[in-house]
Amino acid sequence: MGLPDPSTLSRRDYLRALVAAGGTAALAACVDAPGDTSVPAGDPTERPPRQHAWNGVLRADDDGNPQSPEHHVLLALELSATITQETREQVEMALRSLESAYAYDPAGLLFTVGYTSSYFERVGSDSPVPEPETMTTLESPEFDDFDAIVHLASDNPEVVLEAEEALFGEVSPNGAKMDATFEGVFERGEPRRTGFIGPGLPAEHTDMPEVPDSIPEDAPFFMGFRSGFAESQAPESRVTIQEGPYSGGTTTHIESLTLQLETWFEQDNHFQRVAKLFSPEHAMDERVGEIGKKLERETGVAGEIAERTEQDARELGTVGHAQKAARERDEDGAPPLLRRDFNTTDNGTPGVHFLAHQRRIADFARVRQAMAGEDIAGEGVGKRLNNGILQYVFVRRRGNFIIPPRDNRALPAD
Numbered sequence: 001m002g003l004p005d006p007s008t009l010s011r012r013d014y015l016r017a018l019v020a021a022g023g024t025a026a027l028a029a030c031v032d033a034p035g036d037t038s039v040p041a042g043d044p045t046e047r048p049p050r051q052h053a054w055n056g057v058l059r060a061d062d063d064g065n066p067q068s069p070e071h072h073v074l075l076a077l078e079l080s081a082t083i084t085q086e087t088r089e090q091v092e093m094a095l096r097s098l099e100s101a102y103a104y105d106p107a108g109l110l111f112t113v114g115y116t117s118s119y120f121e122r123v124g125s126d127s128p129v130p131e132p133e134t135m136t137t138l139e140s141p142e143f144d145d146f147d148a149i150v151h152l153a154s155d156n157p158e159v160v161l162e163a164e165e166a167l168f169g170e171v172s173p174n175g176a177k178m179d180a181t182f183e184g185v186f187e188r189g190e191p192r193r194t195g196f197i198g199p200g201l202p203a204e205h206t207d208m209p210e211v212p213d214s215i216p217e218d219a220p221f222f223m224g225f226r227s228g229f230a231e232s233q234a235p236e237s238r239v240t241i242q243e244g245p246y247s248g249g250t251t252t253h254i255e256s257l258t259l260q261l262e263t264w265f266e267q268d269n270h271f272q273r274v275a276k277l278f279s280p281e282h283a284m285d286e287r288v289g290e291i292g293k294k295l296e297r298e299t300g301v302a303g304e305i306a307e308r309t310e311q312d313a314r315e316l317g318t319v320g321h322a323q324k325a326a327r328e329r330d331e332d333g334a335p336p337l338l339r340r341d342f343n344t345t346d347n348g349t350p351g352v353h354f355l356a357h358q359r360r361i362a363d364f365a366r367v368r369q370a371m372a373g374e375d376i377a378g379e380g381v382g383k384r385l386n387n388g389i390l391q392y393v394f395v396r397r398r399g400n401f402i403i404p405p406r407d408n409r410a411l412p413a414d
């Protein structure tokens with residue numbers, strides 16, 4: 001991928017485009033870009049035992065909802081060595097070097113390391129996660145069949161680029177030393193995925209033919225609304241595995257989607273968008289506001305509105321995405337998924353890398369099936385039409401990963 005042209009982009013969008021391009025040339029351009037680039041160093045002993053424990057250090061918005069870091073890289077890895085005490089120590093040392101280089105903070109680096117069922121097959125161990133599979137009748141995705149993944153996240157674009165290169169021995173991270181790298185143990189796999197999240201960032205992409213000018217200026221997500229309200233997210237403890245060798249870890253499902261934004265913004269109006277994303281009740285009662293500010297920390301879809309999904313389909317001819325998904329809350333009302341999805345323009349089209357943590361992949365599957373709403377298709381709504389946001393989202397890839405606890409994150413096996 002060529003480097004973006006700084007003269008045609010805003011500074012923020014230029015930096016985001018450099019993360020998407022990746023590599024040492026993009027990193028050098030990022031370092032050269034004007035702006036404050038001081039990054040706090042870290043201490044591995046300050047990191048918690050759960051790799052997915054990010055909430056304690058995330059910034060909160062004005063309403064107290066945790067905010068994901070702005071820049072993300074999903075680095076696919078292929079195992080190229082056998083598991084020995086030495087290779088394990090090498091991987092652990094490489095990860096610890098990153099933890100020394102960058103603070104455990106969105107201004108530094110947050111990351112997780114995960115493994116696929118292909119990895120466990122290759123090393124001759126039982127896999128704690130199933131192979132990815134098709135989850136609905138509307139999709140025929142590709143599957144993540146590489147061995148491992150590193151999810152790098154930071155508010156600083158230079159950090160995600162530099163951490164990635166440092167793992168392969170190309171650069172020193174934040175001026176620090178890598179005591180070891182992935183070289184000889186992991187090779188880069190495909191695909192390399194990137195993304196971003198933050199108020200105003202989606203609206204900077206109206207130069208792409210698929211991103212309409214009518215996208216709200218300050219929306220943090222491509223679909224034009226805030227997402228990830230605190231009340232609709234699983235607490236980290238809820239997605240943490242409670243027993244067995246991965247106790248203290250979690251699972252990740254990554255669903256990569258492309259978006260059809262022209263119809264969403266140009267054929268539908270705000271009322272329809274609110275009805276399809278939240279619920280018809282949200283649209284009729286004007287509960288949401290332009291981009292979701294009115295909701296503060298809670299959508300209010302759980303309970304009565306979720307229970308009315310089938311009735312809304314029959315009587316109103318539209319159901320909301322959040323309304324359908326909330327049907328699969330746990331018995332005590334807690335949401336089973338901790339969503340850490342982000343926007344992307346990988347492959348030159350707007351999309352979402354929908355990354356979610358949950359205790360078991362089966363938890364993701366049941367919520368995803370509730371979102372698919374196949375039970376109500378033909379009962380006033382279509383398979384896609386007016387059935388939440390299904391008319392606008394297209395599943396391209398799926399992957400399942402175990403995220404071991406931090407002390408077992410380097411080449412786990414039985």
Ligand code: HEM
Nearest residue numbers: 223226227228229232322325326335352354367368371393
């Ligand atoms: C482009 C894709 C998507 C967009 C734009 C989107 C957007 C939203 C929005 C705006 C909400 C309500 C606000 C909130 O986040 O609390 C929501 C809720 C939710 N979404 Fe999505 N979503 C997408 C894909 C998915 C996928 C693939 C899943 C997988 C199962 C999913 C599961 C959920 C769940 C579980 C909730 C919370 C329901 C509850 O309150 O219990 N979403 N989504």
